[in-house]
Amino acid sequence: MKKAQEQNKPKKYGMVIDLDKCTGCGACMVACMAENNVPFKKDESNKKDSITWMRVYKLTNDEKYPDADICYLPRPCQHCEGQHGHSPCVSVCPATATDYSEETGIVSQIYTRCFGCRYCMAACPYHARYFNWWDPVWPEGMEKMLNPDVSPRMRGIVEKCSFCFHRYQSAMDKAHYEGRRDIEEGEYQTACTQACPAGAITFGDLNNPAHKVHELKKHPDAFRLLERLGTNPKIYYMSNREWVRKAGDNHLMAEKPAKKQH
Ligand code: SF4
Numbered sequence: 638m639k640k641a642q643e644q645n646k647p648k649k650y651g652m653v654i655d656l657d658k659c660t661g662c663g664a665c666m667v668a669c670m671a672e673n674n675v676p677f678k679k680d681e682s683n684k685k686d687s688i689t690w691m692r693v694y695k696l697t698n699d700e701k702y703p704d705a706d707i708c709y710l711p712r713p714c715q716h717c718e719g720q721h722g723h724s725p726c727v728s729v730c731p732a733t734a735t736d737y738s739e740e741t742g743i744v745s746q747i748y749t750r751c752f753g754c755r756y757c758m759a760a761c762p763y764h765a766r767y768f769n770w771w772d773p774v775w776p777e778g779m780e781k782m783l784n785p786d787v788s789p790r791m792r793g794i795v796e797k798c799s800f801c802f803h804r805y806q807s808a809m810d811k812a813h814y815e816g817r818r819d820i821e822e823g824e825y826q827t828a829c830t831q832a833c834p835a836g837a838i839t840f841g842d843l844n845n846p847a848h849k850v851h852e853l854k855k856h857p858d859a860f861r862l863l864e865r866l867g868t869n870p871k872i873y874y875m876s877n878r879e880w881v882r883k884a885g886d887n888h889l890m891a892e893k894p895a896k897k898q899h
Pocket residue numbers: 713714715716717724725726727744760761762763764765766797868
């Protein structure tokens with residue numbers, strides 16, 4: 638009965654990222670940039686104005702040898718649901734340029750509506766949004782290799798991870814063409830998920846019991862970033878190391894972990 642109810646829920650795409658598997662290789666970052674035509678500069682050393690929809694952070698436990706430990710944390714947009722689709726960035730945008738999809742749970746950016754006020758960047762607690770300070774310039778010949786399914790962005794607007802939404806659209810188009818109403822788990826996967834050589838990223842419909850993420854998100858080692866803010870993100874992380882879970886959750890010392898909203 639419960640399973641049947643869950644199957645009738647709308648889709649809610651999300652990820653479970655196993656931090657004990659991630660080696661920090663950065664393949665997800667590179668795959669994301671190539672898939673989504675993310676612009677880059679000759680010198681990317683100034684991270685304040687670089688654009689990286691998927692960014693891998695390095696965390697340390699601040700202990701000395703032999704107790705020193707590190708963890709790599711890949712951070713895409715968390716596709717926050719907030720309460721009933723009120724993700725922080727969607728709520729503040731005066732141009733309805735960022736949108737919460739009730740069909741998929743994906744937070745999208747509609748580039749042609751954005752006028753660059755950057756309210757959304759101020760509202761996002763995960764620093765997952767990026768402003769285009771320049772028009773994209775591709776090395777000679779590279780413009781021929783851009784992904785034709787993703788529009789490049791112009792100077793003056795904000796962009797962010799879309800969960801490779803164009804892949805969802807293609808998969809749904811194909812299913813409809815073949816007379817199917819819906820798609821299977823493997824038909825829609827993000828570029829970062831497919832590129833990860835360690836298999837650290839699992840992507841799917843959090844509401845669908847047939848998808849791996851549905852069970853993984855309930856694992857006792859699963860947590861979300863800044864749970865206490867109530868942003869209700871769709872990215873779950875997993876680690877069996879307590880210091881990692883605490884660092885990600887960002888609890889105050891005496892604070893109890895916030896209750897999970899599945
Ligand atoms: S992580 Fe930031 S950009 Fe992504 S949905 Fe949440 S508030 Fe919006």
